[in-house]
Amino acid sequence: MTERPPRAAAQDFVRPFVITGGRTRAADASLKVETMVQSVDRPLTNLSFEAARIVDLCYEPISIAEIASELGIPLGVAIVVVGDLVNENCLEPSCNDPVEIELSTLTRMIERVRAL
């Protein structure tokens, strides 16, 4: 007779996208892993547990990738939850379209790497 497969693993595992209600895409497609976000200067109420943790992290500008890493949540989940918070005006994203980068900005980057 074969043994019953172990069940323990299933009990402490929450599928990541449960937090996002099953969504795998952010409402705002311009959000990227490196997009910096920052919380707005007003008290926020009625936030979900995950959203509140994210807003707490965003007092200073921080990238979505760092939020995911800090909270130990998958990147895709972080993008969706941050997208919701941006939509609700709880977080403000910075523009980071590489097309907009000016030559002087590239020069600054080159000088910075050289000085490392």
Place this chain on the structure above:
Amino acid sequence: MSAPFDSSVGATQATQSGAAPSAPSRARRVTSVKLVVAGGFGVGKTTFVNSVSEIPPLKTEAAMTSESKSVDDTTLIDQKVTTTVAMDFGRITVDDQLVMYLFGTPGQERFAFMWDDLCDGALGAVVLADTRRLADCFIALDYFEARKTPFVVGVNHFGDAYHYPIPEVREALGIPDHVPVVDCDARDREMVKNALITLLQHVYEIRRAAMTR
């Protein structure tokens, strides 16, 4: 994206004075730039990031769920695959307005479908090549060529491997002359810096050429 965030990097300062109504009063506009490091599995991407990042490379998981057409069909539950893949990234702060992020792409070919999310919006890429397994980086070369993402090739030399001259590697990989190819031992900070500078200068030249055209 909605209007208040359409300001370019150069217009950032202007945004602070003529601020959008929702702008936070402590507004410290910080923009970010992403560079990606690609190449075959085990070629040294994580080491590369580690060599220049001001923070220990951070790991993040990308959860992947297979998007089944019939998600609610319980007979398919056994086939539904959830798996995660770790990605490394590092950071270089340029100044108080600009941060550079370096992302290593997942090396295994089976994760190539994730590259679109990761590489979307990248300023440029470093493709690391291992002379013992050159073919491993073909997929990355093809990918950035097809996307027209500026890239440079870093030839990572591993201990006992024969040291092929750059022109030979260039020929073996079929790299056109305008794409820089540099020696790059991922453990050597100076060589990694050189690879990044070469990439940024390459991007600079492409931008400048486009402007004067």
